[in-house]
Amino acid sequence: MTHLLDVNRLVKRFPMRRRAFGRGAPSFLHAVDEVSLTIGAGECVGLVGESGCGKSTLVRVLARLLDATEGTIAFDGEDLAAVPAARFARHARRRELQVVFQDPTESLNPRYSAADCIAEPLRLLAGLNDVAAIAARVEEAAREVGLPVALLNRFPHQLSGGQKARVNIARAVAVRPRLIILDEPTAALDVSVQAIVLDLLADLRRRHGLSYLFVSHDLNVVRLMCDRVMVMYMGRIVESGPAGEVFARPAHPYTRLLVDALPRLGVPASNAPLPAGEPGSPIDPDPHQCRFASRCPQARPRCSEMSPSLASVGAAREVACHFPLIDRPAPEHIK
Amino acid sequence: MSGLLDISGLSLEFRTRGGTVSALQNVSLSIGKGETVGLVGESGSGKSVLSYAIMGIQDPAARITAGRVNFSGMDLLAMPQRQLADIRGREIAMIFQNPRVALNPIRRVGDQIGDVLARHTTTLARDREARTVAILQSVRIPDPQRRARAYPFEMSGGQCQRVMIAMALAASPSLLIADEPTTGLDVTTQAAIMGLLREAAGDRQMSTLLITHDLSLASERCDRIAVMHAGHIVETAPTRELFAHPRHPYTAALIRSVPASAATLADLDAIPGSLPDLRAPDLPACRFAERCSRAQARCREQPLPQVHKQGATVACHFPL
Numbered sequence: 001m002t003h004l005l006d007v008n009r010l011v012k013r014f015p016m017r018r019r020a021f022g023r024g025a026p027s028f029l030h031a032v033d034e035v036s037l038t039i040g041a042g043e044c045v046g047l048v049g050e051s052g053c054g055k056s057t058l059v060r061v062l063a064r065l066l067d068a069t070e071g072t073i074a075f076d077g078e079d080l081a082a083v084p085a086a087r088f089a090r091h092a093r094r095r096e097l098q099v100v101f102q103d104p105t106e107s108l109n110p111r112y113s114a115a116d117c118i119a120e121p122l123r124l125l126a127g128l129n130d131v132a133a134i135a136a137r138v139e140e141a142a143r144e145v146g147l148p149v150a151l152l153n154r155f156p157h158q159l160s161g162g163q164k165a166r167v168n169i170a171r172a173v174a175v176r177p178r179l180i181i182l183d184e185p186t187a188a189l190d191v192s193v194q195a196i197v198l199d200l201l202a203d204l205r206r207r208h209g210l211s212y213l214f215v216s217h218d219l220n221v222v223r224l225m226c227d228r229v230m231v232m233y234m235g236r237i238v239e240s241g242p243a244g245e246v247f248a249r250p251a252h253p254y255t256r257l258l259v260d261a262l263p264r265l266g267v268p269a270s271n272a273p274l275p276a277g278e279p280g281s282p283i284d285p286d287p288h289q290c291r292f293a294s295r296c297p298q299a300r301p302r303c304s305e306m307s308p309s310l311a312s313v314g315a316a317r318e319v320a321c322h323f324p325l326i327d328r329p330a331p332e333h334i335k
Numbered sequence: 336m337s338g339l340l341d342i343s344g345l346s347l348e349f350r351t352r353g354g355t356v357s358a359l360q361n362v363s364l365s366i367g368k369g370e371t372v373g374l375v376g377e378s379g380s381g382k383s384v385l386s387y388a389i390m391g392i393q394d395p396a397a398r399i400t401a402g403r404v405n406f407s408g409m410d411l412l413a414m415p416q417r418q419l420a421d422i423r424g425r426e427i428a429m430i431f432q433n434p435r436v437a438l439n440p441i442r443r444v445g446d447q448i449g450d451v452l453a454r455h456t457t458t459l460a461r462d463r464e465a466r467t468v469a470i471l472q473s474v475r476i477p478d479p480q481r482r483a484r485a486y487p488f489e490m491s492g493g494q495c496q497r498v499m500i501a502m503a504l505a506a507s508p509s510l511l512i513a514d515e516p517t518t519g520l521d522v523t524t525q526a527a528i529m530g531l532l533r534e535a536a537g538d539r540q541m542s543t544l545l546i547t548h549d550l551s552l553a554s555e556r557c558d559r560i561a562v563m564h565a566g567h568i569v570e571t572a573p574t575r576e577l578f579a580h581p582r583h584p585y586t587a588a589l590i591r592s593v594p595a596s597a598a599t600l601a602d603l604d605a606i607p608g609s610l611p612d613l614r615a616p617d618l619p620a621c622r623f624a625e626r627c628s629r630a631q632a633r634c635r636e637q638p639l640p641q642v643h644k645q646g647a648t649v650a651c652h653f654p655l
Contacts, residue, residue: 050521051492160609161378190377190548191592195605202600217521220594224603261526263551265595266578269529 002077003038004211005062005179010035010071010081012054012061016283029283031057033235034071036310039179044205044212046226046243048219048258052279054235055215059183062213063099064088075179095125098172102184104164108156114167115152118142118174126175141174142166145200162193166200173204179211186221198225219262223247228316231255234279234291237310241317251319251326253296290322298323338365339542340389340510345402347388354614358384359566362402363641363648366510371536371543373553373574375589376563379610382546385563386512389544390429391419407509425455428503432515434495438487444498445471445483448505455506474501474531493524497531504535511536514546529556551595554578559646562586565610565622567639572647582647582654585623621651629653 011034016027031054039045049055060066062073064085073081075093083091098121101107108117118138122128128137142149147166156164165185172180185201186194202225205212216222222229222243229243231252239252250256263269280294290296293303302322310318313326347359359381366372374382387393389404391411404411406427411419423429431437439447448467452458458466464483471479474497487495496516503511513532517525533556536543547553553560554574561571562585570583581587590596591604608626611618619625619635627634631653639650 050523162609191550191594192377192589192606193609194594195592195603198594198600198603199605218594219522220597224594224597224600257523261522262595263522263525263549263555265551265590265593266554266575268574269526269533269555 003074004041004043004076005037005039005213006072006074007035007037007062008072008074010058010061010073011069012057012066013069027284030235030285031282032061032068035232035235035237037230037237037240039211039213041178041211042205042209043228044214044226046222046229047213047215047232048217048222048229049232050217050258050279052282053232054282055232056183058232059099059181059213059215063097063181064091064094095121095175096178097181098175098177098179099181099183100168100172100185103188104161104168105156105188107168108164110156113153113155114142114147114159114163117156117167118152118171121171121175137174138170141170144173144204145170146196160193161189162196165189165193165197169197169200169204173208173210176208177210179213181213181215183215184217185214187217194221201225219247219258231258234282234285236291236320237318238292238321239317239319240310241314245317249326251313251317251324252292252321253298253325254292256325257295290320292321338367338370339407340364340366340544341403341405342385342389343403343405345385345388345404346400347384347393347397348400349394349396350398351396351614354616356613357566357618358397358613359388362566362568364561364568364571366542366544368509368542369536369540370559371533371545371557373557373560374544374546374563375548375550375553375560377610378548379565380563381566382548382563383514384566386429386514386544386546389512390423390427391416392423421455424451424508425506426508427510427512428506428508429512429514430496430499430503430516432518434492434499435487437499438495440487443484443486444490448483448498448502451502451505470501470505471498473535474498474504475527476501493520493528496520496524496528500528500531500535507539508541510542510544512544512546515548516545517552518547518549525552532556550589550593562589566613567622567650568648569623569651570647570649572649576647580655582649583623583651584627584629584653584655587655588626 010032012032013028013030016029035058047055061068064080067085068081071081072079088094115138118141119134122134122137128134139149142152145166147170186197189197204210214226226243229246230237230240233254239255247259250259285291288305288307290303290307293299308320308322310320312318313324342362342364345359345362349356349358376382399412445467448470449463452463452466467483468479471483476482476497517528545557557574560574560577561568564585570586581590588606592606597603606626611622620638621634624630624634633652642649
């Protein structure tokens with residue numbers, strides 16, 4: 001099966017300031033480390049992880065706002081990683097891959113009306129230049145996301161958070177993309193509005209067969225929205241699998257930690273303390289050590305000697321852990 | 336019940352060029368000794384305004400038009416500013432949502448904690464440094480000697496929030512107001528911070544008012560919850576009861592809109608409409624009426640009843 005997006009061993013390292021007098025090897029911040037992922041047509045894949053884990057860098061590399069250090073990004077068979085980020089703005093594929101950014105206020109030009117915001121990509125990416133045609137497409141997009149056409153002349157500061165979220169989504173869908181990267185699309189919204197926006201996103205995906213990469217820190221939202229989920233820790237994917245299963249029965253101790261830390265509705269918190277600690281430094285991490293070992297409640301000596309790589313556990317599930325919380329299937333030759 | 340803090344019939348409005356904003360109307364809430372009360376609601380519902388009014392740090396444009404705020408026998412609203420300044424930080428402490436903004440960016444965190452000790456405690460100047468380190472240690476800041484000399488920008492968001500908590504707890508207050516203390520932090524950090532707050536509250540019989548928009552968090556950490564909508568407290572109830580049998584339609588709708596409550600996306604209900612414009616001179620008696628499926632003419636016209644039942648109140652003509 002071919003996937004719409006097929007990312008292979010993607011690496012993004014940021015060089016740090018050189019040491020004094022240029023002696024010694026330069027340091028690198030390993031933001032994204034050998035990440036491979038696929039997104040099928042019409043599929044919604046979730047990406048979760050703590051702040052600083054590299055989610056946003058991965059999004060920016062996939063959206064071709066940053067150049068990858070290594071690896072390939074095959075989009076419908078074409079390697080986009082080979083196109084420099086500076087040139088991608090004019091690339092033919094730019095239209096097919098859209099991003100909805102986290103903060104609906106910050107990501108709108110305050111001097112553009114809602115209509116201008118939606119019209120700009122139509123002009124630049126869809127190649128429309130007829131005023132009437134653009135206006136028609138803007139209205140179509142507004143109707144599609146449930147934004148009252150009467151609000152199109154308003155400026156961002158005259159719109160509510162939910163309406164601004166709709167403008168951002170309308171701007172992304174107006175050019176009829178195939179993949180939308182949603183970076184925390186509802187983090188800035190109240191729960192009362194969040195439900196509407198999530199419904200809208202699910203509806204658009206169904207109607208247009210869109211694929212989503214859904215980045216969020218809210219595990220419950222990911223569980224409701226996504227077919228599959230990937231858990232990222234310090235630049236690496238540590239677990240992936242069907243969203244419901246991964247959260248119900250985490251295989252990686254880190255996923256387990258995230259699930260346990262989640263407040264439960266109507267259930268008092270347990271007194272058991274969670275393992276403390278914050279992620280270690282992503283600058284020149286020890287390549288022979290599991291990056292979670294320092295925080296892991298069940299780390300054993302082997303975890304400090306060899307970094308685990310993703311291996312399958314059960315159908316469609318993968319985990320990067322020497323001692324996963326669910327049993328691996330017996331290797332073929334033993335069966 | 337007479338508690339540590341008793342707010343009764345508090346109304347507050349803002350005079351603005353666009354008109355008078357009725358930000359709080361007839362708000363009553365009490366917090367008992369050692370109790371943790373959650374204050375939940377959408378943004379703009381008046382949660383923070385209420386906490387600022389308790390602290391006496393409301394915006395100059397705000398005017399309290401009615402009500403009383405009673406704190407262990409003292410009337411906070413009638414108190415002169417100088418006396419209030421002694422109570423703030425010593426008896427009532429507050430931690431704010433964004434610790435990076437709330438901390439002074441150009442002073443070392445240890446010095447900022449030292450300021451609280453100097454102003455509100457009898458700690459001798461020569462003991463202050465040791466005390467600061469001990470306080471940082473109590474909020475689990477690793478290597479407290481060294482971190483006391485750090486500036487806020489050198490610390491992570493979670494670490495800054497720990498410093499805020501350390502400052503708030505430095506003078507052993509009897510009431511802590513925590514305004515969205517973990518918003519913007521990761522769930523793992525959130526769990527650690529909330530655990531820390533509970534520990535501190537348990538150790539010194541401290542009462543806590545936890546302001547949050549996260550219903551799950553409030554349900555997990557609070558003894559009692561008050562739900563706010565558009566400047567009204569629409570329902571208060573013991574946590575377990577509130578989630579088992581919400582009585583106000585808004586509370587029920589809010590619970591149904593939380594992703595944690597839903598098995599599938601179809602179970603997730605949004606609340607129609609938005610908060611009413613609080614500048615309108617003809618606000619309906621029930622400010623939720625326009626968004627409510629049970630609303631009738633009476634809801635818009637007749638003053639809301641405050642139905643009390645076993646420590647719970649609901650302000651609704653047609654409770655569930």
